Amino acid sequence: AQTVTQSQPEMSVQEAETVTLSCTYDTSENNYYLFWYKQPPSRQMILVIRQEAYKQQNATENRFSVNFQKAAKSFSLKISDSQLGDTAMYFCAFMKPHGGSQGNLIFGKGTKLSVKP
């Protein structure tokens, strides 16, 4: 069974600085998808970034980028120029492309990020 581990329950960063959130996962699959979701205090789940395992190039979305290390089964999220609005819970999630609970996301337990002024 797939598992997702986020080893940092809480982190804080000063506004305008850079922070990296860690995520490791365990799977025997060769093809899969990885996601970072943001959950602000409003409780809404917001997709931040997505990575396909067969792509070697790391995904980027504006200030958000990932460091995907397939062999190490690591998928970290880097937030550059942190803003107060980045304060939220961040969840790493894994998905197999087919079979079983199709579309099922396996979530880590989350990292609570606080951006301080």
Added chain:
Amino acid sequence: NAGVTQTPKFQVLKTGQSMTLQCAQDMNHNSMYWYRQDPGMGLRLIYYSASEGTTDKGEVPNGYNVSRLNKREFSLRLESAAPSQTSVYFCASSAVTGGPNEKLFFGSGTQLSVL
């Protein structure tokens, strides 16, 4: 654009009571999902529906039933609520089931407390 709409947003039940959580999406998505989120945990899949007329169990289905009423609506029913079902419940939908462009759209959640 409403997206995924869940009702109610908050609910308090007594042990043994029943209730139905409603979910509707207006994006013409095929797949719909119900997750629960407990403190200190990520979201866990309760049930999902890959298409209209089909439903399947997820990771934590015990104590729940679902109905895919039509393509838009997917409800979650607690027949006899238990304190262990105190949680935040999220409905989600997606256009593509398990494909490379998979993206789940989430509702805003229902905070359920069972006393």
